[in-house]
Amino acid sequence: MSSLKQTPLYPVYAKYGAKTIDFGGWDLPVQFGGIQSEHEAVRERAGLFDVSHMGEFWVTGADAESFLQRMTTNDVSKLATNQAQYSLLCYPSGGVVDDLLVYKLAGDRFMLVVNASNIDKDFAWLKEHAEGGVKLENVSDDTSLLALQGPRAAAILAKLTEAPVGGLKSFHFLPDADIGGVNAMVSRTGYTGEDGFELYVSAKQVVRLWDLLLEAGRDDGLEPVGLGARDTLRFEARLPLYGQELSADISPLEAGLGFFVKLDKGDFIGREALAAQKAQGVPRKLVGIEMIDRGIPRSHYPVYAATDERRIGEVTTGTQSPTFKRNVGLALLDAEYTAPDTELLVEIRGKKLRAKVVPTPFYKRPKG
Known part of the structure; x- marks a missing residue:
């Protein structure tokens, strides 16, 4: 069984x-x-x-909005009723607990949609920080x-x-x-x-x-x-997957999701670390790469500088693009190696093969 x-x-x-x-x-x-x-x-x-398999939580009560404002990186106060937003839960370190959708059903009623593998962790994280007039309910099942x-x-x-x-x-x-x-x-x-x-x-x-x-x-x-x-x-479409482009060790700013981090909205968990990272410049950046040599980049393959073969990061996701038939990937690299057209080496089955930094997203939906 x-x-x-x-x-x-x-x-x-x-x-x-x-x-x-x-x-x-x-x-x-x-x-x-x-x-x-x-x-x-x-x-x-x-x-x-x-x-x-995705998780759904109800967050209700008089303090529901202020609670979510403190827990998430985006600005919940900007949501109209029947509107949703993409957001993130962060640790004090700036690393990511999870990425999620926040749905506003009424002034005191919200639904959160979280990743399946993180349901228990996320619910425990929210419960740990809940206070005042907030009720949490896991309705995933x-x-x-x-x-x-x-x-x-x-x-x-x-x-x-x-x-x-x-x-x-x-x-x-x-x-x-x-x-x-x-x-x-x-x-x-x-x-x-x-x-x-x-x-x-x-x-x-x-x-x-x-x-x-x-x-x-x-x-x-x-x-x-x-x-x-x-x-x-x-x-x-360059949409992140938790555990690959985002994790407890990868911040939203490193992942290129700064648009969803509203540092000016007031305090939230992780704000101090993220503000410092923004001020100093992120140490690593998520970029698109395309293979020059024949080979398909895959998750966790090491990436090296083409100049001195120093390890500078790793592939987070990679495949042969079904739409374009190009061997492409997303890679989290030391920031100094992330300019477009920078040549890199990706280790594939023990061989270091040439690649270069390319713009993302790889695919954009045609207008109209």
């Missing part, structure tokens, strides 16, 4: 041809039809992801999450609802939409670099919603998509 956790959709994976793997203690589909074809489906048409992503996502979703999903702005949400008879919170967010939606639904209703969406999207070329293409899509 497997000790791996399963989402409520696990029983229907086989019907769609899923190959599952152990992903941080969860038995999740790495692919259905193939990573390359699923990646292309999302870039060109639409893909449907089961991301029900009762909440499922589907991501409908790609240029045809809005047209597919519109077939199933009277709710104004097409007019929803990015990082805004409808708290209560009827999608083909299933009640869902519909958010215009995603982790692919494409337009799309994330649908929060009761765990009891998620299989029905999954089937409804795949049926509605059949003529639009909608495909179920696994974690393999989720990773290549987010990577091309």
Whole structure:
């Protein structure tokens, strides 16, 4: 008997041809039809992801907003009701506890969406710092999450609802939409670099919603998509993955996420360390690299200076880009080696192969 956790959709994976793997203690589909074809489906048409392993917390009470303002790096006071923001939880050192989404449902009611591997750690961190009129509730087990992503996502979703999903702005949400008879919170967010939606639904209703969406999207070329293409899509768009581009040892500023760190909003955990890092200049920077020699950079491969072969960092994520067929990566390097076109050496299977620093993101969604 497997000790791996399963989402409520696990029983229907086989019907769609899923190959599952152990992903941080969860038995999740790495692919259905193939990573390359699923990646292309999302870039060109639409893909449907089961991301029900993600964690959801309710933060409620009179002091909910001031509590989140103290815990997160972004400015929660700027959120309107039914708006979401990307943010981070930091340690006093400036390292990252987790990256997350903050949803404002009312002045005293918020939802946090955190990474699956960090659910217990994050909840304990928040509880440790909660005081005053704040109530925390972990609703991860009762909440499922589907991501409908790609240029045809809005047209597919519109077939199933009277709710104004097409007019929803990015990082805004409808708290209560009827999608083909299933009640869902519909958010215009995603982790692919494409337009799309994330649908929060009761765990009891998620299989029905999954089937409804795949049926509605059949003529639009909608495909179920696994974690393999989720990773290549987010990577091309330079969206960070906790444990690779972010960690307790990597600050948001080093990861290039300074936009989401509002040092002028007042005090928050990690502010002092991050302010000092900003003032002094970050010691390391996350940059894009492209191989000049033949070889694919992978996570944790060491990177060296081309001039004297001194080790200057490592690859955080790398692959052959499915969209561009180029061997590219993200690497966290000593800041002095991060100017565009700087030549580097990446150690691949014992050989030091030439690469260079290139601009990111590798992929930007076409306008219009």
